[in-house]
Amino acid sequence: AIIYFSNLNLPEQVFHLATYFGYDITAPGLKVFLEFLGRNHGTIRQSLFALSAIIPAFVLMKRYRVSFTPLVAVVLLMIFIYNIGQHKIIRRYRNFFGVKKIFFDTEANLRHLAHGSTVHGKQSLKEALREEPLTYYHRRGPLGDIFALPMFGKDNLKVAIIGLGVGSMAAYSRTGNEFVFYELDPQVVEIAQNTGIFSYLKDFAHNCRVETGDGRLKIMQAAPNYFDMIIIDAFSSDAVPIHLLTVEALQIYLDRLKDTGLIAVHISNRYLNLQPNLQALAKVHNLYQTFIADNYFDQEEPANYERSPAEYAIFTRDQGIVNYLGRVSGDTWAPIKDWPEFRAWTDSHSSIFPLLNFKADPSQAAAAAEN
Template sequence: MLILFSLTLFMSAFLLFSVQLMVAKMILPLLGGSPAVWNTCQFFFQGALLCGYAYAHLSTRYLGTRRQAIAHSLLLFLPLVSLPIALSKTGLSLENTNPIPWLLGLLISSVALPFFVVSTSAPLIQKWFAETDHPSSKEPYFLYSASNFGSLLGLISYPILIEPYLSLSEQSTLWAVAYIILILFTLGCAICLWKFSPQVKSKNYHFSVSKQPVISDKNPTWQQQAQWTLLSFIPSSLLLGVTTYLTTDLAAIPLLWAIPLILYLLSFILTFARNPRLPHQILMTLVPLFSSTLIILFLAKVMRPVALLVPLHLVGFFAIACVFHGELSRRRPSVAHLTEFYLWISLGGVFGGLFNAIAAPILFPSVLEYPLILLLALLTLNNPREAISPQKDPPLLQTPQGDLDTWFSQLRKDQQSRKAQKLGIQFNLKTTQIISLSLLFGALLVGFTARNISQGWFGNLFAIALLIALYITFSLPRPSLAIGLTLILLLGQFSLGNMSGVLQTERNFFGVNRIVYDRRGPYHSLVHGTTLHGRQSLDPQRSQEPLTYFHPTGPIGQAFEQLNSSDRLQNVAVLGLGIGTLAAYAQPNQTWTFYEIDPIVEKIARDTRYFTFLAQAKAPFSVILGDARLRLEQTPNNTYDLLVMDAFSSDSIPVHLVTQEALKLYLTKLRERGIIAINISNRYINLEPVLGTLAQTLGLATLQQLDRDLSPEEKALGKTPSQWVLLARKPEDFGNLSADARWQPIPNTEKAPLWTDDFSDLVGVLRLFDMQR
């Protein structure tokens, strides 16, 4: 019976996370691959999970476990009407600055029903097991580890075993088959509940598998419920915060978002295990040091070496998640309140997703939610829940044996030992907190600027409200409140970024864009995360000179020189605006159209205080907002002579722009001798074999050039390494470029699976990159 219940929980958790990844893969490319897309999807799934947990709690409360099992057995068949899962993309419109409402609506209509039903399994199956006469039924919380292990395996296996070998339609079909298997497992658990549950079960629950203290069988107080919520909220928010920071500002490595989620699940597995082995008190003592270090590194904009910083942030996150989930495990109630306990945990997870995915981009101009939650985690540890492992009964509970003086002497020694142990723990934690808070205070004072006091008050007020909630809920000492208020105010006014050349920061759904002043040029640059989106010289004589990937001596400069000299270009389309650098190649007899998904980027490119490529363009141009591929479908066929794709999202190209269907669309929009130019300059993904396979499938001619051996003089003039691929219907369409030794066809030996809208494999084209770059 225990195996059946464990397998059911494992299967449900596996399905929960595999469907999240499958649906995210369907949606992510349509919105440019922004980390905010994943955060919004996470928020939706957390909300659906909350609904599932609420159903589990209320249905068992009002129907009773046995009758509820019958009702739930019928509910299991309802999602079959919506399987296999598929997304409806009708009505997609991305002209708005915030596509979150559309994204949430799409998720609700496509996947809400099956996800909701599967999400009910974790609390329900544990509740059913608790009502059986199995010897372990009095403490079913260890089954939560089996559930999280299934989630972990689903997360790890998807990019390694599922995505590289199955198309999205095949994945959806396989998921539907697995759901039917889950129905059978769940029905088996329901039968076990009816067959093996006693008619009258004792309400006197004694925990025999955990050495940690738990709350009694009394109804939880509001403070206990708030503690469960906030102990869940902090790791949930931190999960999305560290993911956004790592994948946007530190290292835009594809699939890096999966590692924090793996660690998050692992912390649940370890802390809710039957016999937890984690050194809880040691981790609690180290958390302040991790928190302060990561906050200082974040504020100081330390970006290198990536090979050290990424593991440091991940280890710090894992330690905090283990401590807070460990506190959750220690504060869990008796099984009479099991479903309620999971309901409050789920609510905390939803609040974390709501804060990071919805509120933070509005409240903070940068990823400030990440250091803020680190600070709140540090302050919350002022009042830890201590637990002394009951290795043996104290002398007062033992029958006195032998001489009473010896017995009293042993009693005093045991009391002193326990007191010393507790004081030692508190002293160590207090010491690391004092050190950490002192370092933070000094670092924040260094970056304090009085002129910034009037900025960011909405974010400050929100952070203060969170601090007050923690202060009341955990009965923190008053000094912690005062210190927290001071540090939050200083954190909101930190302006070291201005001193390092950041002139302006703009944040929206698609990420954080920074305008940076570089004295070496001098230049103005647009940076999105770790990706340079364009650079312009402030020297009037060089202000219209294309720099970075678009330098006149680079591949795209050579292409424009040949095409403009032969008067072949009348209409040019560019997917991805940046700062409008390519407009420097425009000629008076041409018409240019830029497609850009992020309205903030257009705003920055048109701001002549920083960039003037568009303002001084020699040809008329227009900027069309929205997803490039969807907006391009509205363009008449045979319109463009050249289509340039430079649609970066941090450091990766949106997958849906380099599929077979996408290239077929581009070809319909090109004239007979039209050319497609694709910028594949990338640190982590090698798209050359992907485009080679696509070209071979569609019968296209190819040219590619990797321009990376730059002289010191070229680097000093603002040129950066780049790699470009040209596609055309016939080799002669390339003109004189076919005879240029710098351009070579893509070798046929470099093969990759054919990417379509239904199949793509990022893992298969990841580079063995140098983390020090």
């Protein structure tokens, strides 16, 4: 039992059971349950592991009158060994912004940064893959589509990125490019830049720099019409920085964006559907917009190594960008449908509660298996 529970993958087992007994795996209740197991399977598995050790211990104690103290010590030791083997946490950080943990996956030979229950980037330790962006930033995912746009293939490309993570997006930079990362949490900057655990910023240091502080305030210091691309990567965590996606914030970004540029927003989020606000913002600023939910692809294909499902939206003044993405993706990039009753967030009015109830349009939820 101990060996079984230590290797148990709860979401996978429930998924297989549901499929075997003919349950609809897309049913809302089952989907929510699977997501709950996915977020908490580590804790549940530890509890089952502990019970598989504690119950026999109590039986032994009652039947053979074995002393309670050594049994407890053995159980605690087993749990400790389990944690070392399963979690492989190599470093923890804590500050005002929360707890950050760095994990080492010995089987996949990679490291990743987690803030709460959200992964903020992975990096492979394999030499051939060390400089490849993984997870939500994968070259075969939406971000790969964006950087593959012909209009952004120039040597003097200038990109602003709000949200650093482990620096994965630095891998898209080339000689002559300028990538500016804005990161609020100084510990995240320390982790990505100075610990030696992740090397994206070091590997692409000649193209990238990091500025610590609130992204909205820091980007105001940039010159007007300076950036070709602005990427907002701050909405995948449990805490949503609303002030980065208001009518006023978008105007700040537009003032610093070239007329032929784009604003990309990474909106993968377990709890919120941000599409209504994005559509409303585009309408207020008279922008073209498009969206992709890249959730379905062959995870066993080697080219999709450590690729994660991701949702991105784009704002632009240039209709050609939206048309090109739709054309080359087979319309998996498509405009967000109209949400006429939703009022765009402003600095004086915003609420996440309506977004908890919205459901994405199924026609927009499908993403290409090939990008």
